[in-house]
Amino acid sequence: MKRFVGLLFSLLLAVGVLGGCGQAEAPTETQKNQEKTAETAFPVSVKDASGKEIKIEKEPKRIVSLMPSNTEITYALGLGKKVVGVTDLDTYPKEVEKVEKIGSMEFNTEKIISLKPDLVLAHASSMQNAKEGLNQLRDAGITVVIVNDATSFEETYQSIKLIGKATGAKQAATDLVKSMKSDLAAIQKTAEGISAEQQKKVFVQVSPAPEIFTTGKGTFMHEMLEVIHAKNAASAQKGWSKMTEEAIVKLNPDVIITTTGAASVEEIKKRSGWSTVNAIKNKQVFNVDQDLVSRPGPRLIKGVEELAKTIYPDIYKK
Missing domain, CATH: 3.40.50.1980 (Nitrogenase molybdenum iron protein domain)
Structure with a gap:
């Protein structure tokens, strides 16, 4: 918000509409320097x-x-x-x-x-x-x-x-970048209150059955989970990895996150042989916006926040 206000203020200065009586003022020395900098950039x-x-x-x-x-x-x-x-x-x-x-x-x-x-x-x-x-x-x-x-x-x-x-x-x-780092630091600060006993093991599905892919080390999702003190159930994997249903059941995650839509949530809940998985028993299967957690851009911090609120709703209030 501060960045937006600053940009808006600069824009208003440039078009000369800031003034008590609404009349354009002569360019200040600062404005002249800014224009000169733009010209020589x-x-x-x-x-x-x-x-x-x-x-x-x-x-x-x-x-x-x-x-x-x-x-x-x-x-x-x-x-x-x-x-x-x-x-x-x-x-x-x-x-x-x-x-x-x-x-x-x-x-x-x-x-x-x-x-x-x-x-x-x-x-x-x-x-x-x-x-x-x-x-x-x-x-x-x-x-x-x-x-x-x-x-x-x-x-x-x-x-x-x-x-x-x-x-x-x-x-x-x-x-x-400064704003993103500040927002991320605030999320990390809250995560410091999550004890080792409170940390949840999370499995992330980025591609649905029959070819289930997850996110291992060296990916945004893995880093995001680390930021909020959640354990990546597939941390033994590297990059985007294919896993069998049997292997996932053995991991017994506390939470399952999918990025493939609401329909995938229902499909996961009904999978044969998954009834013993903690995430299924406790109804902890959720979908998150794929773009927020996979596109390397300004909205990544929102992706971290969405994961935090989904995995730890009592700590990160929605």
């Missing part, structure tokens, strides 16, 4: 996920995002009006519904070029599976910045700072 060079130094000559005015997390970061930095293209998978914020769609993992190169962007925010996952398409964009004279594949909070902060620098929103990125 470019060109800038950023080292993206490819390891290359990318030089951006001018402040980007038209941006295409090839990953939902990039889009959410861009909007959170106050650059929504510059976004002219997003993927078919983008769902947040609601403004993206009106933005031109350019495909998903297999993006439409011709469509992107037709939008005349001066910056494309790609993703590390596209360096191999969309290498040809990215080269076509570069050949068309479009600057492409590849954002790192973030699998932790720290790597997410890096993504935000990279996008902030590339778009001329460096200060906004710094403020956003």
Whole structure:
């Protein structure tokens, strides 16, 4: 909220509407310095996920995002009006519904070029599976910045700072990261009151039966559970791992979290042979918003909060 108020205040100053009598005032020395800084911020060079130094000559005015997390970061930095293209998978914020769609993992190169962007925010996952398409964009004279594949909070902060620098929103990125860290610290502070005896063992289902996948070490969900002092039942696994029903039953989790919808909750409750699992016996099977706990962007902290309130409702009041 403080960041929003600060940005709004700066905007009002820029258009000269702050004044007791409603008349525009002459630019202050501070305003002049801010405008001068904006004018001299470019060109800038950023080292993206490819390891290359990318030089951006001018402040980007038209941006295409090839990953939902990039889009959410861009909007959170106050650059929504510059976004002219997003993927078919983008769902947040609601403004993206009106933005031109350019495909998903297999993006439409011709469509992107037709939008005349001066910056494309790609993703590390596209360096191999969309290498040809990215080269076509570069050949068309479009600057492409590849954002790192973030699998932790720290790597997410890096993504935000990279996008902030590339778009001329460096200060906004710094403020956003600071705000996220502050909110996360508050959640961690509350978790300090959870004793070892109170800690719950949680199994997370990220893909439904018959091929059940869970989240092991080296994933956001694992880190999120650690933050709120919950035990990941699948902590012996690494990354996104496939598990059998028999193996999950043996883990006997206290809580089961699914990210695959309300229907999955009902399906899990009715699974044959699962009646002895603590989570089933105590009706502790819940669904959480997949986007909040998997997209490496500004809303990750909300994801942690949702998990906390779901797993420890008496400690984290809803």
